[in-house]
Amino acid sequence: MLNVQPARRAELIIAVLGAGKIGEAVARSSAKSPKVSQVIVTKRNLTTLRRPLPKKILATTDNSAAAKKADVVILSVKAADAKHLLDEISNETHGKVVISFMAAISLSRLERHLPKAKIVRAMTNIAAVVGEAATAYSPGQSVTPADLETVKFVLGRLGESVELPESQLDAVTALSGSGPAYIAILIDAMVTAGLKVGLPRDVAFKLATQTLVGTAKLLLETDMGITELRDAVTTPAGTTIAGIYELEKGSFRTSVINAVEAATIAAERVAKKFDTEH
Numbered sequence: 001m002l003n004v005q006p007a008r009r010a011e012l013i014i015a016v017l018g019a020g021k022i023g024e025a026v027a028r029s030s031a032k033s034p035k036v037s038q039v040i041v042t043k044r045n046l047t048t049l050r051r052p053l054p055k056k057i058l059a060t061t062d063n064s065a066a067a068k069k070a071d072v073v074i075l076s077v078k079a080a081d082a083k084h085l086l087d088e089i090s091n092e093t094h095g096k097v098v099i100s101f102m103a104a105i106s107l108s109r110l111e112r113h114l115p116k117a118k119i120v121r122a123m124t125n126i127a128a129v130v131g132e133a134a135t136a137y138s139p140g141q142s143v144t145p146a147d148l149e150t151v152k153f154v155l156g157r158l159g160e161s162v163e164l165p166e167s168q169l170d171a172v173t174a175l176s177g178s179g180p181a182y183i184a185i186l187i188d189a190m191v192t193a194g195l196k197v198g199l200p201r202d203v204a205f206k207l208a209t210q211t212l213v214g215t216a217k218l219l220l221e222t223d224m225g226i227t228e229l230r231d232a233v234t235t236p237a238g239t240t241i242a243g244i245y246e247l248e249k250g251s252f253r254t255s256v257i258n259a260v261e262a263a264t265i266a267a268e269r270v271a272k273k274f275d276t277e278h
């Protein structure tokens, strides 16, 4: 005899409050999973939402109703818009997993506003749009191992993720949160260099971006280390060492280190300023 089981509801309803660049990426990537039955996204101005929306995504301006219906609540507004949003949802997040992507807002502050929620603070980057984000996250005190599995599932849809103490999130903001901007500048410089030595712009762009992707894959997918890779393409008195010499003369590595350090200090300053002003 056939043992017919009642249809089980797909596991999760996710509310994404603040469907901007990051929020929309979270919503669209989550909606693709069979483990998610519905994604509710919010914005104050729904006309600016990118259409068409997949069937599973419902859009509303009502943060409180969205949070109430959801199992997992994602916060993705700018820090300046956070206070109002947190007030709106504080009664609807009891016992729920809340993932905050908001820069500059500490776990303790979030826990004060949403005392009964199970909060995780995360720092992702814009590559979430293509499922290649680098995300670090810090769980709050009441997050259980089962909650963490849910968090890893949501963040896993965006790319790679790693758990870190909250004290390191400013450094993460500076390295991988801002990182795509540094890489974009590097690519722009390589394209400009390609033009200088006679390559068409589109060809230079294709070669520069593919070189970046290929190098990253080599480091991630083989056991080749950074210096081994560099040495493998650097022959004595050859072309690569001529290029590397100019990079060293221009303090390329020092500039990158200084950039990340300056951005870390800026992230700490912004967080402190936000804490005293709000």
Ligand SMILES: NC(=O)c1ccc[n+]([C@@H]2O[C@H](COP(=O)([O-])OP(=O)(O)OC[C@H]3O[C@@H](n4cnc5c(N)ncnc54)[C@H](OP(=O)(O)O)[C@@H]3O)[C@@H](O)[C@H]2O)c1
Residues within 6 Å of the ligand: 017, 018, 019, 020, 021, 022, 023, 042, 043, 044, 045, 046, 048, 063, 076, 077, 078, 079, 081, 084, 085, 101, 102, 103, 123, 124, 125, 126, 177
């Ligand atoms: N972009 C990045 O590279 C990046 C990287 C790491 C972390 N983050 C963090 O991620 C968060 C989102 O950044 P983003 O770049 O996605 O910003 P964004 O594109 O400006 O998106 C924020 C969205 O929030 C909506 N919003 C504002 N107030 C709202 C409210 N009360 N209720 C509902 N929706 C509201 C805005 O739409 P309406 O104006 O229509 O309401 C907007 O679409 C920020 O806290 C940022 O610090 C961003």
